[in-house]
Amino acid sequence: MYSKLIDAVRSKTGLGHTLMVLWAVFILVNYVIHQVIINWRSLQTVIFEPLRAFLR
Amino acid sequence: MIDLLVDILLAGLMMAALYGIGCTVYRLTGIAAWSHSAELALAFGFGLGIVFTLLFLLGVLGLLYPAAGWILLGVGLSLAGIRYRTLMADSKRLWQAARTVFAGSWFVKIVFGLGLVFVLMNLIGDLAPPVEGDTVQQYLIVPRYWVDQHRYIQPEHIWAGTLPGNMMMISAWAMLLRRSFSLATLITGFGMSLLLALGVYALARLYFEPKIGAIAAVIITTMPDAVYLAQSGKVDMGWAFFEALALAAFFRWMDLDRQEDPKSDRWLLLAGVFLGLAAGSKNQTWISVALLGGWLVLYKAFAKDWAGLLKAGLIFGLGTLAAALPYYLYNGIVHYNPFYPVFAGPTERWFGATPSPRSELGTEVFYPWSVGGYFANLWNASLGHTDPSFYLGFIAGPVFLLAIPIGALLGVYRGKREIWRMLGYAFVFSIVWFLVKQAARHYLPGWILLSVASAVVFDWLSVQRGWQAWITRLIAIFVLVGNLSQGLGMLYWNGAWRVAFGLESRDQYLERFFDEVAYRVFPDWETIGVLNDLSPSEKVLAEHASYPLYIKPYLVSGQWGMRERLDTITDGETLADLLEAQEINYILVYNVDPDDNVLFTEPEFLSTYARLVYDGPRTRLYQLTWTERE
Incomplete structure (x- = not known):
């Protein structure tokens, strides 16, 4: 069953690699979102407030 | 250095x-x-x-x-x-x-x-x-x-x-x-x-x-x-x-x-x-x-x-x-x-x-x-x-x-x-x-x-061809850089890098950390100095027994006590007797502590059983009065 699934993924030209890159992008986006949520206050203090002050 | x-x-x-x-x-x-x-x-x-x-x-x-x-x-x-x-x-x-x-x-x-x-x-x-x-x-x-x-x-x-x-x-x-x-x-x-x-x-x-x-x-x-x-x-x-x-x-x-x-x-x-x-x-x-x-x-x-x-x-x-x-x-x-x-x-x-x-x-x-x-x-x-x-x-x-x-x-x-x-x-x-x-x-x-x-998988990925493999490799690197940023964030927060680069001595680092970085329920440098002037055998009760590594006397936590919780006791006499029996002679109280709701930091208890010996910007230290009776 597992071997058949892998064979199916591999037999379609580029399908396996496309799934791979989609998964990688999905993980990366989620990582960024999680970290931004967790560090929102720190990001405000360290980056956005000085940036806002500079732009003013 | x-x-x-x-x-x-x-x-x-x-x-x-x-x-x-x-x-x-x-x-x-x-x-x-x-x-x-x-x-x-x-x-x-x-x-x-x-x-x-x-x-x-x-x-x-x-x-x-x-x-x-x-x-x-x-x-x-x-x-x-x-x-x-x-x-x-x-x-x-x-x-x-x-x-x-x-x-x-x-x-x-x-x-x-x-x-x-x-x-x-x-x-x-x-x-x-x-x-x-x-x-x-x-x-x-x-x-x-x-x-x-x-x-x-x-x-x-x-x-x-x-x-x-x-x-x-x-x-x-x-x-x-x-x-x-x-x-x-x-x-x-x-x-x-x-x-x-x-x-x-x-x-x-x-x-x-x-x-x-x-x-x-x-x-x-x-x-x-x-x-x-x-x-x-x-x-x-x-x-x-x-x-x-x-x-x-x-x-x-x-x-x-x-x-x-x-x-x-x-x-x-x-x-x-x-x-x-x-x-x-x-x-x-x-x-x-x-x-x-x-x-x-x-x-x-x-x-x-x-x-x-x-x-x-x-x-x-x-x-x-x-x-x-x-x-x-x-x-x-x-x-x-x-x-x-x-x-x-x-x-x-x-x-x-x-x-x-x-x-x-x-x-x-x-x-x-x-x-x-x-x-x-x-x-x-x-x-x-x-x-x-x-x-x-x-x-x-x-x-x-x-x-x-x-x-x-x-x-x-x-x-x-x-x-x-x-x-x-x-x-x-x-x-x-x-x-x-x-x-x-x-x-x-x-x-x-x-x-x-x-x-x-990384080894396999390293030899794969095509744009998908390239992007996945870049993402893998980006993820590792993301992990690195968390470590760098920690160094930035506490400023530990300043010691390694010779910008601060270790004592200066601790002083800055306690006074400027540490939360208000951690002791400041002055409090640490006051506590370290006590005898090392003294026991100090605190609801936030933070950073005892740098404090010579025993810092006793309300949640742990001497293997017996002290922060859940609601009767003043009982608590005072227990503190005396365990030879806990001091209580450290933090000035800013909205969550604090324990008997031994309440003004009524302190005015009955203790006297103020230090009043600092971040903390107050009380000495329990039976020590004076002895």
Whole structure:
């Protein structure tokens, strides 16, 4: 069953690699979102407030 | 700056001494490992095991004097000197392995280079005095008491005082050599993180080429939680090193046993011994003992080898028990509970064992016990716990989540039975981890195996063609850089880098940290000075007994007390009597503490039983009035 699934993924030209890159992008986006949520206050203090002050 | 260099030099000498002792004993056993890296890892495992067991015995005998630490160092270095040729050969082989890795593709070069940046970052972090919570409240203050009193004791006001102390003994050794808490974190945090990387490398080398081993070592090192632990005096890095050795020895035993190799049993014995040494470092190892023991039983039972099962069970079990014995036997005798404070409730009821205000079981479990909760924990332990209502520490990072599904879906693991074995064990372990302790660091035995499985995918990815492979490689690097940013964020927050770059002395660093960085419920530098003017034998009660490592008197927490909670007592007379009986003469109150709702900080209680002796910007110190009556 597992071997058949892998064979199916591999037999379609580029399908396996496309799934791979989609998964990688999905993980990366989620990582960024999680970290931004967790560090929102720190990001405000360290980056956005000085940036806002500079732009003013 | 000289302070820092002396610490780095001493940490290096301690590692060399561990190598000298371990290598000598390893050679005497006549065991031939599967690779040079495995021999090196085994040598360090033996060295650590001998040194911390010896230190425990010295501690029980009341001989923990600086001279003992220096003699141990001298003996170890002499043995390393005798093994000079082996040491040079091992160093040369490591260098050759590094060169092989750097000769790989650009992707592997960048991954390995990033790993070196993490190592440098950890070194920088450990040069500053430790400020990590558990380090300053538990894991370095306990050895500080051992060194101060020249013996192994279990301070009643610190909950970690009764925990297995193998790794804390290594910190005590550092303090015997030099009263520098940074030296202790350099060896117990940074040094052990290098050994963990070596252990993972050796485990991977059981089945794979050096390049995959090196990537696996990088992956475990670049976990944000590993960074956090490497920059602390916590025991987890050393514990995980022994778990890695035990897993490698267990797999070796299974492989050789299948080939009916008569020498297979020695590997099972080693697996048991290393698990025992891990159990002497952290209670949680009994999960690994149960799981590997269960695996052993199933393996032999499926083969219907009942005589073999009995023999293997005895070898594994006795090896584990013998190596784990010191701290569990001590607790068994003193508290009638080898695992104290775990199981304190039932053992108190059954045997009249020492009670405890807190059992370790059930803490750090926040996600509900459901299938959804299991996956939410695994997902967030990789990417970040976004729920602000609880704290589970640093995360493992997304490398595993990125790599392993790719390996499974694209057939990278096809035909690699050893990888499926690792994934299977890691999966079973993850279920127990989810049920018992959900913080990422408690899953280190799983991350070790998943590092190897991820490294196989990274290696495969490094030679793939096409734009998809390029983007995936870039994302893998970006993810590692993301992990790095978490470590750099920590350095930025506490400013530890300023010490390494000579911009601040260690005292200046602590002063700035306590006055400007630490939260309002931590003492400021002035409070620390006031407390340190008291006699070191005084006991000070505080609802937030923070940073006692830098405070000479006993800082007693309301939640733990002297193994009896003080923050739940609601009757003033009862509390006052208890404080007098326990010779607690002072109460520290924080000025800004919105959550504070305990009797001993309430103005009415304080005006009745105490008088103000210090009124500072962050805290007030009260002296209980019966001290004046005496």
